[in-house]
Amino acid sequence: MIRGTVLIAQEVCKGCELCIAVCPQECLGLSEHLNIRGYRYVRLIQETCTGCINCALVCPDSAITVFREPKGAAKKTVVVQSTP
Amino acid sequence: MKANSEISLMKGNEALAEAALRAGMQAYFGYPITPQSEILEYLAVHGTKRGAVILQAESELAAINMVYGAAGAGARVMISSSSPGISLMQEGISYMASAEIPFLIVNVQRGGPGLGTIQPSQGDYFQATKGGGHGDYRLIVLAPASVQEMADFVFDGFRLAEKYRVGTMILADGALGQMMEKVVQPPMGSLPLAEKPWATAGKPPSRERNILTSLFIQPEKMEEVNLKLQRKYREIQSEVRYEAIQVEDADIILVAFGLAARISQKALELARHKGIRVGLVRPITLYPFPSAILSQIALSAEAFLVVEMNAGQMLEDVELAVRGEKPVHFKGRMGGMLPSPEEVLREIESIAAVHAANSELIS
Amino acid sequence: MPELKPTNGFEEVFRKVQTLTDTPMHYCPGCGHGVVHRLLMEVVDEMRIQDKTVGVAPVGCSVFAYQYMNIDMQEAAHGRATAVATGIKRVLPDRYVFTYQGDGDLAAIGTNETIHTVNRGENILIVFINNGVYGMTGGQMAPTTLAGMKTTTSPFGRDIATMGHPLKITELLAQLPGAYYVTRHAVHTPTAVRKLKKSLRMAFEFQEMKKGTCFVEVVSNCPSGWKMTPQESNEWMEKNMFPYYPLGDLKVPKVRMN
Numbered sequence: 104m105i106r107g108t109v110l111i112a113q114e115v116c117k118g119c120e121l122c123i124a125v126c127p128q129e130c131l132g133l134s135e136h137l138n139i140r141g142y143r144y145v146r147l148i149q150e151t152c153t154g155c156i157n158c159a160l161v162c163p164d165s166a167i168t169v170f171r172e173p174k175g176a177a178k179k180t181v182v183v184q185s186t187p
Numbered sequence: 188m189k190a191n192s193e194i195s196l197m198k199g200n201e202a203l204a205e206a207a208l209r210a211g212m213q214a215y216f217g218y219p220i221t222p223q224s225e226i227l228e229y230l231a232v233h234g235t236k237r238g239a240v241i242l243q244a245e246s247e248l249a250a251i252n253m254v255y256g257a258a259g260a261g262a263r264v265m266i267s268s269s270s271p272g273i274s275l276m277q278e279g280i281s282y283m284a285s286a287e288i289p290f291l292i293v294n295v296q297r298g299g300p301g302l303g304t305i306q307p308s309q310g311d312y313f314q315a316t317k318g319g320g321h322g323d324y325r326l327i328v329l330a331p332a333s334v335q336e337m338a339d340f341v342f343d344g345f346r347l348a349e350k351y352r353v354g355t356m357i358l359a360d361g362a363l364g365q366m367m368e369k370v371v372q373p374p375m376g377s378l379p380l381a382e383k384p385w386a387t388a389g390k391p392p393s394r395e396r397n398i399l400t401s402l403f404i405q406p407e408k409m410e411e412v413n414l415k416l417q418r419k420y421r422e423i424q425s426e427v428r429y430e431a432i433q434v435e436d437a438d439i440i441l442v443a444f445g446l447a448a449r450i451s452q453k454a455l456e457l458a459r460h461k462g463i464r465v466g467l468v469r470p471i472t473l474y475p476f477p478s479a480i481l482s483q484i485a486l487s488a489e490a491f492l493v494v495e496m497n498a499g500q501m502l503e504d505v506e507l508a509v510r511g512e513k514p515v516h517f518k519g520r521m522g523g524m525l526p527s528p529e530e531v532l533r534e535i536e537s538i539a540a541v542h543a544a545n546s547e548l549i550s
Numbered sequence: 551m552p553e554l555k556p557t558n559g560f561e562e563v564f565r566k567v568q569t570l571t572d573t574p575m576h577y578c579p580g581c582g583h584g585v586v587h588r589l590l591m592e593v594v595d596e597m598r599i600q601d602k603t604v605g606v607a608p609v610g611c612s613v614f615a616y617q618y619m620n621i622d623m624q625e626a627a628h629g630r631a632t633a634v635a636t637g638i639k640r641v642l643p644d645r646y647v648f649t650y651q652g653d654g655d656l657a658a659i660g661t662n663e664t665i666h667t668v669n670r671g672e673n674i675l676i677v678f679i680n681n682g683v684y685g686m687t688g689g690q691m692a693p694t695t696l697a698g699m700k701t702t703t704s705p706f707g708r709d710i711a712t713m714g715h716p717l718k719i720t721e722l723l724a725q726l727p728g729a730y731y732v733t734r735h736a737v738h739t740p741t742a743v744r745k746l747k748k749s750l751r752m753a754f755e756f757q758e759m760k761k762g763t764c765f766v767e768v769v770s771n772c773p774s775g776w777k778m779t780p781q782e783s784n785e786w787m788e789k790n791m792f793p794y795y796p797l798g799d800l801k802v803p804k805v806r807m808n
């Protein structure tokens with residue numbers, strides 16, 4: 104399976120959960136913490152992301168950047184850097 | 188038509204329209220209303236032929252907002268209408284004042300209120316000079332008194348509007364629009380186009396985006412914008428223009444603008460024939476108002492007579508300038524009626540009589 | 551924002567477009583306005599027309615669109631956006647001009663301007679956000695409010711007998727010969743988003759041909775005005791709005807773009 108990952112701008116996210124609803128891999132979830140604007144932001148909760156960009160397409164706040172493994176690349180572990 | 192200066196006999200409305208083309212007007216938006224439809228009609232022929240954008244809008248409301256768009260995009264734009272149509276434009280005028288978009292607007296006034304009459308009037312003085320729409324803003328207001336000035340003030344109007352990024356209004360009336368007089372048209376291209384770095388014409392990589400807005404939701408910011416506008420309006424005071432006729436030795440000073448000033452000048456001549464020393468101050472800019480000269484004359488003259496084609500609107504500005512120093516009388520006709528020179532003369536004579544009796548009492 | 555470096559060969563496949571500014575949007579969580587803003591700016595970016603595009607945002611929740619779109623913009627009075635856009639396009643005919651209007655703006659106070667602009671076939675793009683309410687002023691009834699729908703000014707539900715019918719302005723406009731391309735979309739699913747973007751791209755490209763007005767409606771949600779969560783609002787929209795405002799093309803030109 105193609106692997107991907109997402110980077111979520113936590114301070115921009117408004118926790119609307121629309122991305123969660125459209126993620127086929129169920130790999131997004133709300134954080135327990137609030138961001139600076141008082142919203143529970145979204146974060147990656149599973150390493151099953153395929154980089155399908157569904158979440159980014161419906162995000163009203165353009166908070167999501169998506170990365171994808173190029174086809175045929177050697178399988179490596181991805182380090183998702185969480186933003187502070 | 189030749190492109191250089193020439194003398195011709197023209198209707199006021201047509202002279203104004205031709206002058207607009209010579210002044211390099213790039214777009215005009217209008218809606219038919221008497222007594223100014225000749226402006227739109229003239230431009231529909233000659234403006235279109237000469238490459239200007241001439242568009243009959245679906246309403247004055249649409250027309251003034253087309254001006255907002257076109258002038259905001261950097262074009263030199265004019266709009267014209269008559270009283271009821273100008274009322275409909277007030278929202279747009281207020282928005283443009285706040286967004287600092289320069290434009291020229293012509294009001295060929297007719298009698299009101301309401302649908303009123305198509306006969307000439309000066310009933311829109313308050314609306315023109317005090318800010319007819321909402322909020323603290325002003326237009327520069329020019330009051331022509333001849334067909335020649337109908338043409339000349341188009342040039343002044345565009346120049347002032349672009350210099351200060353404000354709206355300029357030519358406040359004419361139905362008689363000036365319809366009357367035919369000799370006019371010398373200024374040569375084509377004699378008013379260079381101003382640089383407009385603020386215009387929304389597409390953002391090149393070399394600059395930040397341009398935004399034209401009148402929305403400043405933070406009160407602190409909105410006050411700042413207001414203070415800036417007020418500074419600009421103070422600067423504009425230096426553009427004040429008036430004509431003073433035989434005021435040096437005058438006991439009675441007539442104050443009148445536009446057509447009423449022509450009538451008053453005739454009355455002045457009749458009075459002088461009878462040995463009454465009468466002078467005339469004709470404000471050419473109604474905003475800024477020539478208060479200083481009136482305050483100064485109040486020291487030497489004995490009385491003022493304001494003549495208007497309304498119920499006494501400029502009267503209030505004259506009273507403010509005279510500050511109770513001398514009596515200020517008023518002669519006005521309304522609803523499309525014009526005061527005759529003889530009517531004004533009778534008013535002058537009765538003021539002169541009271542004045543003579545008073546000075547006998549004093550001496 | 552710390553950058554994720556795809557050190558192990560991962561490619562970036564989606565990122566916020568540079569024609570959007572860094573200013574966070576003021577819209578309520580889950581509001582469709584943000585998606586439509588982004589799609590418009592993606593098209594401008596992809597067509598490389600940032601320097602040739604002028605937008606007009608009238609009063610409504612999206613009045614601040616100029617804070618988010620990194621292009622020259624004018625803010626217009628309530629209802630007057632298409633008149634303003636007409637003014638811009640007439641003096642700058644080679645620019646791409648679009649308006650971005652709500653249903654109150656376009657179909658109530660600005661109906662006259664809307665109809666006449668389309669009837670003149672002004673070569674502009676009108677983007678119409680139909681959320682069935684006046685969002686900005688607090689969820690009052692709009693011309694597009696559905697029959698029986700509760701708003702703050704139709705507290706017992708829109709009563710057709712006294713408040714009139716929900717206005718299908720898009721169907722009406724499609725009748726006009728000046729309308730070149732008329733279509734209706736939504737942004738509630740990834741597929742819908744992709745379709746809308748394709749339409750917006752076409753609408754921008756059609757401007758070059760000067761064949762008439764392009765009109766793109768987006769049936770959108772207003773979670774705040776509807777008093778629902780974003781997800782609920784999308785479901786409610788599918789169930790109630792789409793049957794009355796069906797998605798799809800209403801008028802498509804018979805040309806092929808290369």
Ligand SMILES: Cc1ncc(C[n+]2csc(CCOP(=O)(O)OP(=O)(O)O)c2C)c(N)n1
Pocket residue numbers: 609610611612628651652653654655656679681683684685686687692
């Ligand atoms: C002349 C005028 N009347 C009323 C208003 C108040 N007002 C601001 S936005 C709005 C309604 C906007 O609704 P819509 O166009 O549907 O946009 P939305 O906020 O729903 O996106 C109203 C009535 C105004 N700004 N100007």
Ligand code: SF4
Pocket residue numbers: 107108109125126127128129130131151152153154155156157158159169
């Ligand atoms: S890119 Fe696709 S799989 Fe990955 S989080 Fe987004 S929706 Fe889920």
Ligand code: SF4
Pocket residue numbers: 111115116117118119120121122123144145158161162163164165166167580
């Ligand atoms: S769609 Fe965007 S704003 Fe909404 S929860 Fe997901 S990341 Fe946050």
Ligand code: SF4
Pocket residue numbers: 576577578581582583611681685686771772773774775
């Ligand atoms: S009020 Fe409605 S339309 Fe306005 S931002 Fe909020 S959700 Fe969006």
Ligand SMILES: [Mg+2]
Pocket residue numbers: 652653654679680681682683684685692
């Ligand atoms: Mg709405």
